[in-house]
Amino acid sequence: MTPLRIALLLAFGLVAWRGYERFADNPAALPDPTDASRANREYFVGFAMGSPVTITIDADDPAKAKIAARAALEELERLDRMLSDWKETSDLTKFNRSSELTQEVPESFARCLERALHVSAQTDGLFDPTVAPLVQLWRDARKTQALPDAAALASARAKTGFTRIQVAGSEVRREDASISIDFGGIGKGFGAIAALETLRANGCPRAMVAVAGDLAIGEPPRGEPGWKVDIESAVNPERIVVARCAVSTSGATEQFIEIDGVRYAHIVDPRTGLGAINAARATVIGPLDAAVDALGTALALTENDAQAAAILARFPEYGARIERSRGEAAAGGEIASNASTKLETNPVTKNASTVVTYHGAWKR
Numbered sequence: 316m317t318p319l320r321i322a323l324l325l326a327f328g329l330v331a332w333r334g335y336e337r338f339a340d341n342p343a344a345l346p347d348p349t350d351a352s353r354a355n356r357e358y359f360v361g362f363a364m365g366s367p368v369t370i371t372i373d374a375d376d377p378a379k380a381k382i383a384a385r386a387a388l389e390e391l392e393r394l395d396r397m398l399s400d401w402k403e404t405s406d407l408t409k410f411n412r413s414s415e416l417t418q419e420v421p422e423s424f425a426r427c428l429e430r431a432l433h434v435s436a437q438t439d440g441l442f443d444p445t446v447a448p449l450v451q452l453w454r455d456a457r458k459t460q461a462l463p464d465a466a467a468l469a470s471a472r473a474k475t476g477f478t479r480i481q482v483a484g485s486e487v488r489r490e491d492a493s494i495s496i497d498f499g500g501i502g503k504g505f506g507a508i509a510a511l512e513t514l515r516a517n518g519c520p521r522a523m524v525a526v527a528g529d530l531a532i533g534e535p536p537r538g539e540p541g542w543k544v545d546i547e548s549a550v551n552p553e554r555i556v557v558a559r560c561a562v563s564t565s566g567a568t569e570q571f572i573e574i575d576g577v578r579y580a581h582i583v584d585p586r587t588g589l590g591a592i593n594a595a596r597a598t599v600i601g602p603l604d605a606a607v608d609a610l611g612t613a614l615a616l617t618e619n620d621a622q623a624a625a626i627l628a629r630f631p632e633y634g635a636r637i638e639r640s641r642g643e644a645a646a647g648g649e650i651a652s653n654a655s656t657k658l659e660t661n662p663v664t665k666n667a668s669t670v671v672t673y674h675g676a677w678k679r
Contacts, residue, residue, distance in 0.1 A: 355373055355374055355375070355536075355537070356371060356372070356373060356374070356536070357371070357372045357374045357377055357380040357381070357384070358370070358371055359371075359372075359381075359384040359388075361388045361391075363388060363391035363392055363395050363506070363526065364391060364394070364395045364398075364399070364502060364503050364506055364526055364527075365395075365399070365401065366503060366526050366527035367526075367527065368388065368391060368510075368524070368525065368526050369523075369524070369525040370384045370387055370388070370510070370514070370522065370523075370524050370525075371522060371523045371524075371542075372384065372514065372519045372521065372522045373521035373522070373536035373537055374519065374521075375518075379517070379518055379519065380519055382517060383513070383514045383517035383518065383519040383522075384514070386513050386514075386516075386517050387510040387511075387513045387514050387517075387524065388510070390506075390509050390510050390513045391506050391509070391510050391526065394423060394502070394505065394506045394509060395506070397421055397423060397424055398423075398424065398427060398498045398502045398505070398506075399498075399502075400447065400450075400497060400498070400499070406420060406421055406424055407424070407496060407498065410424075410487070410495075410496065411447060411495035411496060413492070414492045415492070416488060416489050416490070416491075416492060417486055417487070417488045417489075418486070418487055419485050419486060420485060420486075420487050421485075422485060423505075423509070424487075425482050425484070425485050425486075425487065426505075427498060427501060427502065427505045427605060428444065428480075428482050428487060428496065428498075429482045430501065430505070430604065430605045430606050430609065431444040431477075431498070431500075431501045431605075431609055432444065432477055432480070432481075432482065433606065434501075434606050434609040434610055434613065435477035435609075436477070437626070437629045437630065438610070438613035438626050439626075440477060440585055440586075441585065441586075441612075441613035441614075441616045441617065441626075442500060442501075442585075442609045442610070442612050442613040442616075443475060443476075443477045443585040444477065444496050444497055444498065444500070444501065445474075445475045445476055445477050445479065445480060445494055445495065445496060445497075446475055446497055446583050446585050447475075447495040447496055447497035448470075448471035448472075448474045448475060448493075448495060449468075449471050449472065449475060449583050449585070449588045450497045450499065450583050451471075452467060452468065452471045452588065453583050453588075453589065453590055456572075456574070456589075456590075457572050457581075457590075460572070460574060461574065462574055462575070462589065463588075463589075468588045468589075471588060472588050473493075474491075474493040474494060474495070475494070475585065476494070479491065479494050480494055480496070500565075500582075500608065500609050500612040501605050501606075501608045501609040501612075502608075503526040503527055503528075503529040503608060504526075504529040504531075504561060504563050504605045504607055504608025504609070505605035505608070506526050506529075507524045507525065507526040507529045507530060507531035507561070508524075508531040508561060508603050508604070508605060510524045510526070510531065511523075511524045511531035511532070511533050511603070514533065515533060520533050520534045521533060521534045521535065521536055521537065522534075523542045528563060528564040528565070529561070529562075529563045529607075529608050530544065530561065530562040530563070531561050531603060532544075532557050532558060532559065532560050532561070532562065533558070533559065534558060534559065535558040539556075540556055540558070541556040541557045541558035542556070542557060542558060543555075543556055544556075544557060544562060546564065546598055546636065548596075548638060548671070549669070550638070550669045550671065551638070551671050553636070555600070557600065559603065560600055560601060560602060560603065561600070561601055561602065561603050561604060561605075561607040561608070562598065562599070562600050562607070563598070563599050563607045563608040563610075563611040564596065564597065564598045564599075564611060565582065565596075565597050565599075565608075565611035565612045565614070565615040566580070566582065566594045566595050566596040566597050566611070566614075566615030566638075571590070572590065577592065578592070579591065579592060580592070580594040580615075582594055582612060582615060582616065584616055586616075591615070591616055593639075593640065594615045594616060595614065595615050595616075595617060595623075595637050595638060595639045596615065596637070596638040596639075597611045597614035597615045597623075597635055597636070597637050597638075598611065598635065598636040598637075599611040599614065599633060599634070599635045600633065600634050600635075601630065601632055601633035601634070602632055602633075606630070606633075607633065610626075610630060610633060610635075611635075613626065614626065614627075614635055614637060617637075620637060620639070620670075620672050620674070623635065623637055623672075623674055624674050627674040627675040628675075630675065631675070633675050634673065634674065634675040635673070635674045635675055636671065636672075636673055637671070637672050637673075637674065638669060638670070638671045639669065639670050639671075639672075640669055
């Protein structure tokens with residue numbers, strides 16, 4: 316996931332060791348007191364799910380905001396202990412290593428997997444949570460700077476397939492014990508939304524949570540239509556003003572590796588088992604649903620904008636901005652605006668090597 320540069324005043328030297336810290340505790344990090352729109356903002360940073368976390372609250376009570384932020388970070392840490400494939404004791408690691416075909420899993424685990432499988436079906440497998448064997452193989456390739464051999468790649472691909480796993484309540488059934496799960500393309504989005512819900516439950520509904528490039532955005536700050544978010548781009552940076560939604564960016568980033576003259580992205584393409592080549596950069600906005608995160612991954616792997624538009628047609632409440640370095644852009648539908656979402660941009664932007672197109676509609 317590529318981090319979105321949030322239009323907020325942040326001081327990263329205050330990142331706490333394992334939780335969060337309130338920026339207001341450091342006078343040098345306070346927002347400009349003459350900026351009335353930020354006079355009641357409380358800023359927190361931390362680290363969870365292997366990524367930086369930023370929590371911003373339009374607060375009535377700084378003490379209440381601090382309690383709420385702590386609870387939100389604890390929720391992210393709880394989900395990390397459940398969904399991480401890096402932790403030996405996580406629920407996911409235990410699930411993947413089990414020989415049982417049917418297993419009881421925690422409620423959050425089941426919900427996250429259900430949303431992942433839904434997006435898999437709607438994107439024809441461009442997003443697939445069963446790519447865990449391929450992800451591990453690609454991690455090894457990045458370390459060794461060498462592509463996996465054909466036999467290893469074939470073996471890993473034989474252990475994937477989103478249609479070979481089902482969720483029923485708290486039970487997950489696999490057709491074969493070799494099928495394993497990777498939440499890398501959806502877990503952070505799921506976590507950001509859970510953290511936002513925790514803030515709301517603790518009396519802080521006017522808030523925004525960012526876990527790397529996945530944002531969960533609540534009620535707008537007082538006196539404003541929404542939260543300002545900057546989308547970075549080499550050719551067409553944009554500012555969007557959003558509320559009550561999720562935003563996620565996936566695709567072409569500084570995270571790549573070059574092997575034998577070919578540049579591969581960090582995203583694994585389920586069709587090849589390797590890092591994606593020529594991945595697009597996709598930003599998706601939609602309801603507060605982890606599907607936004609997973610959909611961004613799928614759209615980054617689309618081969619052209621016509622394919623992306625066809626996928627977005629299956630998600631009528633979602634919109635996407637797609638930036639490609641090559642290829643032809645197909646018409647993708649004009650972006651609509653409403654009271655809670657505003658886009659400050661043009662429908663299509665081009666330069667000699669890049670095309671930016673917009674698909675779907677912004678609806679809340």
